Structures are given as C-alpha cells and as structure tokens.
Amino acid sequence: KGCSRCDYTEGGEKINALGHDFAAEFTVDKEATCKEAGSKSKHCSRCEEKDEVTPIPKKEHTWDSGTVTKPATCTEKGVKSYKCTVDGCDGAKTEDIEALGHDYASEFTVDKEATCAEAGSKSKHCSRCDAKSEVTEIPVDKTKHGKTEIKNAKEETCTEKGYTGDTCCTVCGKVIT
Numbered sequence: 001k002g003c004s005r006c007d008y009t010e011g012g013e014k015i016n017a018l019g020h021d022f023a024a025e026f027t028v029d030k031e032a033t034c035k036e037a038g039s040k041s042k043h044c045s046r047c048e049e050k051d052e053v054t055p056i057p058k059k060e061h062t063w064d065s066g067t068v069t070k071p072a073t074c075t076e077k078g079v080k081s082y083k084c085t086v087d088g089c090d091g092a093k094t095e096d097i098e099a100l101g102h103d104y105a106s107e108f109t110v111d112k113e114a115t116c117a118e119a120g121s122k123s124k125h126c127s128r129c130d131a132k133s134e135v136t137e138i139p140v141d142k143t144k145h146g147k148t149e150i151k152n153a154k155e156e157t158c159t160e161k162g163y164t165g166d167t168c169c170t171v172c173g174k175v176i177t
Contacts, residue, residue, distance in 0.1 A: 020044040022051045032056040035089050061091040072097040074129045102126040104133045114138040116145045117172040145169035145176055 022042040029050070032038030038056035043049075061084040072078030077096045084091035104124045111132070114120030120138035125131075147170045156162030166175040 018046060020049050020051070021046055022049075026052070026054070028056070029053075030056075032059050033089070034059045034061045034084055034086050034091055061089065061093075062086055063093070066095070068097065069094070070097075072100050074100050074102045074126060074131060100128065102131050102133070103128055104131075108134070108136070110138070111135075112138075114141045114144060115171055116140065116142050116169055116174065142172075142174075145174070146171035148176060151175075 022044055025042070026040040027043050028038065028040045030036075030038040035058070037058050039053060040056055041050035041053040044051070063082040064085050066080045066082045068078060069081045070079040077099050079094050080097055081094050082092065104126055107124070108122040109125050110120065110122045112120040117140065119140050121135060122138055123132035123135040126133075148167045149170050150165035151168045152163065153165030154160075154163040168175050
C-alpha cells in the first residue's frame with residue numbers, strides 16, 4: 001500500500017526504471033519544405049521522448065519556367081522572373097537576360113540621297129532598333145539635279161527673236177539645258 005503524500009510504499013518492492021528504448025532509425029518529425037527546415041529524431045518505443053533531434057535543411061524551390069518581365073534590348077539587359085510552384089510558397093527570384101547586341105544588316109541602306117548640292121549618306125541598320133553602323137558619306141553628284149525651273153525666257157516681238165529660256169536646277173541654280 002502506498003502513501004498518497006509521498007513515495008513510501010509498504011510491502012512492495014522497488015522496481016527500477018526501464019530506461020528509454022530509442023529506435024536505431026530516424027523518424028521524420030517535420031518534413032522540410034522550401035519555406036521551412038524540417039527535423040528528424042530517434043523515438044523511444046515506450047514513451048514520447050526523442051533523442052538525436054536533427055534539423056533537416058530547407059529544400060530548394062521548384063521554379064516555374066519564368067516570365068520575361070523586362071525584355072532585353074540591343075543595349076540593355078532584360079529581366080526574367082520566376083515563382084516557386086510549391087503550394088503555399090511565395091518564393092520568387094529574378095535573372096538577368098543579357099543584352100542582345102545589335103543585328104546589323106549586311107547591305108547598306110541609303111539614308112539620304114546625294115543631290116547636286118549636298119552629299120548624301122548610307123549605313124547598315126540594326127534589325128531591332130534605330131542604330132546604324134558604317135555610316136558612309138555619298139558624295140555630291142552634280143548630275144542628280146532636283147526640280148527644274150525655266151529662267152531667262154523671252155517673248156518674241158516683231159523685231160526680236162524670243163527665247164524659250166534656260167532649264168535650271170532649283171537646288172543648285174545650274175543651267176541644265
């Protein structure tokens with residue numbers, strides 16, 4: 001019979017505690033996710049006691065295929081954004097998209113025709129932007145006159161011959177015919 005106020009027992013024999021019987025293998029107590037670390041331990045087969053409680057590192061995020069949130073241009077980097085696909089995870093990351101560089105045409109484009117009074121220009125244009133390379137002057141071409149006008153025309157009179165006039169370039173003023 002035992003005392004209700006102390007550990008004294010009458011007539012019984014003292015039985016030693018059994019001690020813990022911890023499992024040889026670990027039990028996962030909390031799975032690791034990409035949001036939080038987990039834990040594992042060895043459990044006692046007779047009680048709730050745990051031994052060798054060990055953290056399990058967080059898992060890596062599982063990224064989607066990403067979305068271009070800022071397209072790269074010829075001269076500026078772009079940005080691609082990714083989201084974690086694990087339910088409940090709000091993980092996100094971004095990666096730079098390298099600048100594309102210019103894509104110049106192999107043939108020249110005449111940007112400004114040469115005239116009889118002014119030089120022109122030609123260049124190779126980028127297919128993605130307004131950049132130009134190999135800008136080259138086209139020399140003045142005295143044979144490429146612009147619009148013409150008639151000057152020095154003279155009506156014939158009773159005593160003098162008339163003259164149909166000179167055909168002159170309106171750009172450089174030169175008499176063409």
